[in-house]
Amino acid sequence: MATAKKFTKLIFSAFLASVTLEGYSQVIKGRVTDALTGEPLVGATVVLKGTSGKAIVKLDGSFHFKNLQPGDYELIATYIGYSVAKAGPVRVKSEHDAAVINILAKPLHSDLSGITVIGSKGDEAGARSQEQKANQVVNILSSKTLQLLPDITVANALQRVSGVTIEKGSSGEGRYPIIRGMDKRYINTLVNNIKIPSPDNKSRFIPLDLFPSELLERLEVSKSLTPAMEGDAIGGTINLVMKDAPAAKLLQVNVSGGYNNIFGEQPFQSFSTGSMNKRSPNQINGPAYAAKEAEFPLGHMDYTPKSAPVNTTAGITVGNRFGKNKALGVILSGSYQNQYRGTATSVFTTATTPNVDNIPSFEFLRERKYSTRTQRIGVSGKADYRFNPRNKISLFSTYVNLDDRQVRTSIDTTNAINQTLSYSSRTTWQYQSIYNATLQGEHQLSNTGKVDWSAAYSMAKNTIPDQTSFSHGGLSVDRTGNKVQLAGEDILNSMNRSWMKNSDRDLSFYANYTKETKLFNRFFEAKGGALYRHKNRDNFYNYYTLNPLRINGNNQLFTTVDAAQFTFIGSDATAQLNGNNYTFTEDITAGYLQGKWQLTHQLEALGGLRVEHTHQQYNTQLPPTADYKDGTITYTDLLPSLQLKYQLFRNQTLRLSYYKAIARPQFSELIPDGPDNYELFKERGNPEGLQHSTAHNFDFRYELFPGKADQLLLGVFYKRIDDPIELSVRKFGYNTQVFKPVNIGTAATNYGFEAVFIKYVGSFGISANYTYTHSRITNDSMLYKYRDPQLGITDKYISETRPMQGQANHIGNLSVLYKNTSTGTDVQVAVVYTGERLAILNTYAGLHYWLQPTTQLDLSFEQRIYRKLTFYGKLNNLTNTPTITAMHLPYNNYLQKTSVPLSQQSTPDDKIVVQKDYFKTSFLFGFRYKL
CATH class of the missing domain: 2.170.130.10 (TonB-dependent receptor, plug domain)
Incomplete structure (x- = not known):
C-alpha cells in the first residue's frame, strides 16, 4: 500500500507539472463528451482545421494543444458511432493565453426511433x-x-x-x-x-x-x-x-501463446483417452450384468511426460447491421483456449476422530502433483430485427464447453516413528457444457405501454467417464543419519473405477408488461410479469472396486502399470443400486407486481412483491424399502422489496434498499445417498430435514459519478439468513464421518462496509476497492472429545460461534493503470488481497480448515504496433503466491512430537498448516486485430 501511495504522489506531481507548463504557452484544451450522457469519448480524435495539429482524447475525456500561434482555430472531433462535432472559432489571443472548450458529440440515430448507437457502451x-x-x-x-x-x-x-x-x-x-x-x-x-x-x-x-x-x-x-x-x-x-450487434462492421481477431513456469520444476503428465470407456459395463449391459476384468483397461494410467507444454488461445468476433435503415443486426463471437496448468500440493491429513481435548491426530503427509490440461470453447451469437419503430425481435444463443484432463500423482508418508511410503495415481477426464437459446420480443403497444417476453431452452451436461485410481506401497523408510533408504516390498493395492454423468434441461417462459402513467401528478411506472420454468435433471453414478490378483497365493508386487493385474471379489463385479442414480424435476412458477414512483424531483421509489412457488420431485434407484427413496417437496415464498434512490446532485446519489430472497438446497443435498469421490470424506444428502434458506437484506450506498469514468461508492449492508445451509462433517454410523448439508443454527447474520474508488488523471488511473465483511453463526451441535472421570474418553455436544463458510473479513483490489491513446499503450498492474476464510467445517469444535490470507500480483498490457494491430500480454501470480490451509490450533508440545512438517518454521504459533498449494506464474502473449 505504501508503494501505491508513492506512485499516486508521483502521478499527481506529474499532472501539476503539466498544468504549470501549459501556463507558459498558447494552449487550447478541453473535453469531448457524449451530448446525451456526458460520458467522455475516450480515444476520439480532435484536429485543428487547416493545420496538422491532432490530439487523442484521454481517459478523463480531456485533450489539449500547445505552442500555438495567436489566432482563431476551429476544432473538429470524430468518433465511431457519432456524428462529426465542430467547435469554434476559438481565439488564442497572445502569449500565456489558454482557451478552454468542451465539445459535445451526438450519437448517430437511424430513421427508426429507438435505435440509438452509443459508441461508449463497452468502455x-x-x-x-x-x-x-x-x-x-x-x-x-x-x-x-x-x-x-x-x-x-x-x-x-x-x-x-x-x-x-x-x-x-x-x-x-x-x-x-x-x-x-x-x-x-x-x-x-x-x-x-x-x-x-x-x-x-x-x-x-x-x-x-x-x-x-x-x-x-x-x-x-x-x-x-x-x-x-x-x-x-x-x-x-x-x-x-x-x-451485442455493433453499429457498423466489426471484425476482431486475437491469438496468443504462453507458459506456466511450474513445468520447469515438474514435468506435465499427459495420458491418452483412447483406452477409456465413455460408458460403464452397467450402462452398456444393464444393472444385473457381471463385469469382466478385461473391460477395465489401464492404458490411461500410463503417463507420458511433457517438459514445456505451450498454452494457446484464439478468438474472433464478426458483426454488422444490414438492410434498410440497418434494421437487422448480427454478431458472432468465438473463443478457444488450451491451457496446461500444474500444481504442487502438500497435504497433512487428520484421523477421523481427534485425541483428547480435541487435539487432532495426523496420519499421512501427502505430496501431490497435479497436471491439468483444459480446453475451453465458447461461441455466442445474436440476431435482432426491428420490424418497425414499435416491434423488435431478438434471437441469441450461447454455447460453452470445458474439457479437463487431469493426472494426480501422490506420495504418502505415514506420520509414525516407523514410516512407510505408498504411491497413488488418479486419472480424471471431465467434460462439461452449457447451451442456451433464447427468443425475445419487445412490443410498444402504445406511447405509454409495452410488452416484452422471452422463451428460453437451456441444457447443461457433465460427464466424468472411467475415473481411475489405484495405489501401491508399504515400503518402510529408514532415516539413518543423513541418508534415506527404503526397505521391504512394494505391494499393489486395490483399484477404483467410476462413471459419473448428469444433465439439466430447462424450459423457461418470461412475460412482462410495463405501463407509464402519473400518480398524484408524479411519474409512475407500473410493471407486472410472470415466470414459469420446468427443469429435468438426470444423474448417473456407477463405480467398481477391483482387487489385485494374488500370485501363487501371495501379494502381487508392483512393477509397472502394464504388468498390474486386477480381479473382482464376490459381488463387486455387479454395479450396486445407490441413491446417486436419480431423476429430479423442478417447477418454478413466479409472478410479481412492481411500481416505480417519482415521489419528488429528487426522490424515486421502486418496490413491490414477488411470489415464487417451488415444486420438486425426485426418484432414486435405491431399493424399495430404503428411507426417502422418492420424495416431493413444495413451498411458496413471498418476496417483498423496496429501492429508494435520492438524487443529491446531478452526479451524486443515495440508495437505500431492502429485499427478501431465498436459497434452494442443491440437488444432491435432497437425495439420501452421495458420491464417494470427495477428497476427504464421503458425501451424503439430508432429505429428512433440510429446509431452504430465506434472508432479509438491507443496503445503503452513496454514489458519486463526476461525469467521466471516475466514481466513488461508499456503502454498508446487512443480511439476516434464516435456516442457513452449510456442508459439515458429520458422524455416520459407529466410526464413519461424512460430509452432510445441514441447517446450521437458527439464523446467521452478515454485515459489512464496501468502498470503490476510480480516478483518472490524464493518461494515468487508479482503481481500488475494499470490502469488510463480518458474519456470525452459532452451531449448537459441535462435538468435543474429553476424558470423563466415569465414562473415560467420550464426546459431548457444545456450542460454537464462528463466521459463515467462505466469508473473508477483508477483501481488496488495487490497480494502477496507464493509458496513452496517442501511442496506443495500455498497462495495468493489479493486486488482489483476500483475507482468511473458513473452508471446511468439522464435526468437532475448533478443528475446521481455514484458507489463509493471499495477495496476488498480476500484470497486463496492450501496445499498438501498426494501425489496428496490437500486441498484448497477461502475467498472472507474479509472486508465486501459494494457497495455504490451516487449523486454528496452537503448535504445542504434543504436536511437536508428532512432527507436523508443514507447520515447522512457517506459521504463527496459533495455527497448524495442513495444506499448501503452489501454482507458479503463468505468461500469455498475443496479437489482436480490430477493424
Missing part, C-alpha cells in the same frame, strides 16, 4: 453510466475492462469486483464466486438476464471458468434485487451480457 465510462442509472445496487465490468484485465475467464475476472472472492479448483483456476461472504450456493447466475442450468454433478451453482471473458459485452454483479428479478439470490446475481 469504462459507459459502465459507470449504467451503474448510475440502474434500479438496483450493481457493479459492472465493461468489455474494454475485461479485455485489459490479466484474466481470460469470467470466474477470474470476478475477483476484481468489490466484495467478490473466488473459490479455486485443484488446478488453481477460479471456479465459483463468493459475494460479500455469501457462499456460492447463495448466488444466482444469468446469461442475458436468463437463468441457466448448472453442469455441476451435485449443485445448482455455475462453474464460471466455463465462460471465456472475451465473449462478454459486460459483466454485471447485482447486490440487491427488484421484484422483476428472480428471488433465489441472497448473495447477489451475476449477469453475463454477451456481445
